[in-house]
Amino acid sequence: MNIYFRLLKILKPFIKYIVAVFLLTFLYVFFNNLSLWVSVDFVQELFTTDIQQNVVSEKPSAVSNDSLANAKNKMLSLPGQSETNRFYERVKNSIKSVLIQDDKYETLLVVCLVIFLTFLFKNIVHFTRRILLDFVELKITVNLRNRMHNALMHLPLRYFEKKHTGEINSIIINDVLSINYALSTSFGKLILSPIQILANLVILFSISMQLSVITLTVIPVIAFITVKIGQSMRRKSRRMLEQNARMVATFQESVTGIRIVKAFTNEFREIQKFRHENNEYFKKNFKQRQLNNLTSPLNEVIYVLLVVFLLWYGGNLVYSHAGLGAEDFIRYLLFLFMMIQPIKDLSGVNNTIQTGIAAAQRVFSIMDEAQEAYKEDKGLKLEEFNKDIIFENVGFMYNDVDGYVLKNINLHVDKGEMVAFVGPSGAGKTTLINLLPRFYEVTEGSIKIDGVDIRRFNLKSLRAKMSIVTQDTILFNDTIRYNIAYGLDEVKEEDIIHAAKVANAWEFIEKMDEGLDTHIGERGVRLSGGQKQRISIARAILKNPPILILDEATSALDTESERLVQEAIDNLLKDRTVLVIAHRLSTIKNATKIVVMNKGQVEAVGRHEELMRKSGVYKNLYENQIIVTNSVS
Structure with a gap:
């Protein structure tokens, strides 16, 4: 039941619109039923020779109005009539007293006018009601997608590492669309159908209690079938949505990795893999649709069986003059048939x-x-970085199964120092520096900035003091201006140009037709590798943080591009506290201290010459050229 309460909370901001929809729905049902009622009167009067039968009889001049009123009262209080029957007779005669005139042509004109007006008002109300419903449905969908995106943006990196991007995309796009479809096809019916059914039941009971009691016996049967099928529908829908997420993930992987797919001529396997997931989606979706399509015809067959029985039973009552007239029976059948669609809608709505x-x-x-x-x-708000960064007995693990990936890390970094982290792949270098901006929380120990545990700082103020340049350059599908000034408000153009010049990026930017306003495509696809790296460095320079985290790129560039990138990095490193995962010997030699990591622990700390003597791990890295010695001067 919790899920239903959560969905109701989503509706809360739109309560005034929903109340208006309810009121309009009552009006819609009223005008709709009135038009049906008058239509029966129209047929009755059209095919009756005496158009004032049972209402305003042709009375002799000797019969007074009082006598006519007394006759009506006697008719309404015949023995054996229930209160509901008397109520029905009053309503019927009240409507006829308005419709039926002294002349049959006038009566025909009034009936036609009333039918037109009831349909006109019904459709005006229906239009207004649909506009309000569409507004609420779309706003709920937009708000839900905004809330979900907001939640995603505030989730820790740990979540994104355990979830496939395709699955997340499927949820935010396909699942929200499923909710939108459920709202657009069901929300209005969920309000309209019950009101229609209740209104029709009131009319049916007022016409004939006997027939209506029989009618009620079938409703629990239909409700039971609807609920049972609905429970199965939820299970099948969940499996279908999960399979859809797997299909989207497979498609996304094959497209984003298209270069590797083609390089390994693996197109056929990728096609087969996607076809398998797509076929599984077809099977699960088809099963769900089979069940969905079963509900309406099954309920309709049960309902028609009821109608057929009522035709036989009610017809016998009419023939035997047992308290049910032909006009009343026709009206009863009309409103009974008009209940079929709302009952079908309600059963389909549940699915x-x-x-x-x-x-x-x-x-x-x-x-x-x-x-x-x-x-x-x-x-706390981190206002300034003044003194040092200290790692005290830091331990970290991603989960209990894999155990600790960092153990007993102790390290002191003074302000203005450049610390280079080196070590074999999987040593824990990236994990360690990711703890500083709190992309992950330490499992043991603490990290302190100016003597204060970073867990006490507000995240926004902590990360505002840092800039991160990753090995895998991340650029957005927007302009160069947007990418350099990313995350900053009201940046002056001269500051952007200055950052681009310091990063050796202005040279190619100013040659572009639209300069800073050039769109660079998805992940900067319209730029070369060196250009993308320099844009990323310009972004870090413009932010101008006191602490820089740099994962030095190892990707091969041409000689000129590498020289420009290296110069840009050298400019970026000036006057900052730098933690760098280093691969180039020039970067390592310029470091204040080098931290050698191995198997999640600090193996040694020192300068290049010192470590060549005392650290076997460092010497092995150097001799096996994991540290790049041919860096451009």
């Missing part, structure tokens, strides 16, 4: 809602993940 709930559970699973504490009012 659609269950699909939407299965999607909502996956959406809420992301929103329920523990988020990073971004609020500025939480924690």
Whole structure:
């Protein structure tokens, strides 16, 4: 039931619109039923020779109005009539007193006018109601997608490492679309159908209690079938959505890795892999649709069996003059048939809602993940970096199964120092420097800036004092200006140009037709590798943080590009506290201290010459050219 309460909370901001929709729905049902009622009167009067039968009889001049009123009262209080029957007769005669005139042509004109007006008002109300419903449905979908994206942006890196990007994309796009579809096809019906059914039941009971009691016996049967099929629909919908996520992930991998796919001529296997996932999606989706398509015809067959029985039973009542007239029976059948569609809609609505709930559970699973504490009012604000960074007995593990990847790390970094981290692949270098901006929280020990545990600082203020240049250059599908000034507000153009010049990027930017406003494509696809790295460095220079985290690139560039990138990095390193995962000998030799890591521990700390003498791991890295010795001067 919790999922239903959560969905109701989403509706809370739109309560005034929903109340208006309810009121408009009552009006819609009223005008719709009135038009049906008048249509029966129209047929009755059209084919009756005496158009004022049972209402305003042709009365002799000797009969007074009082006598007519007394006759009506006697008719309404015949023995054996129930209160509901008397109520029905009053309503019927009240409507006829308005419709039926002294002349049959006038009566025909009034009936036609009333039918037109009821349909006109019904459709005006229907239009207004649909506009409000569409507004609420779309706003809910947009708000839900915004909330989900907001939650994703505040989730820790750990979440993204255990979830496939394709699965996340599938949830935020396909699952939210499933919720939107459930709202657009079901929300209006969920309000309209019950009101239509209740209104029709009131009319049916007022016409004939006997027939209506028989009608009610079938409703629990239909409800039971609807609920049972709905439960199965939710399970099948969840499996279908999960399979859809796997299919999207497979497709995304094959497209993003298309260069490798083609390099290894592995197109056929990728095609087969995607076809398998796509076929599995077809099977699960088809099973879900089979079940969905079963609900409506099954309920309709049961309902028609009821109608056929009522035709036989009610017809016998009419023939035997047992309290049910032909006009009343026709009206009863008309309103009974008009209940078929809302009952079908309501049974179909349940299936659609269950699909939407299965999607909502996956959406809420992301929103329920523990988020990073971004609020500025939480924690201390790191105003300045003045003294040092200290790692004290730091231990870290990603999960209990794999155990510790960092153990007993003790390190002191003074302000202005450049510390180079070296070590074999998997030694824990990247993991260690990712602890400083709190991409992960330490499992043991602490990291302190100016003597204060970084866990006490507000995340936003902590990360504002750092800039990160990754080995894998991340650029956004926007302009060069946007990418250099990323994360900063109201940046002057001269500052962007200055950062680009310091990063050796202005040379190629100013040659472009649109300069800083040039769109660079997805992940900077329109730029070369060296150009992308220099844009990334310009971004870090513009931010101008006191602490720099650099994962030095090892990708091969041409000689000129490498020289320009290396110069840009040298400019970036000036007057900052730098923690760098180093690969080039020039970077390592310029470091204040070199930290050699091996198997999640600090193996040695020192300068190049010192480590060549005392660290076997460092010497082995150097001799095996894991440290690049041919860096450009």
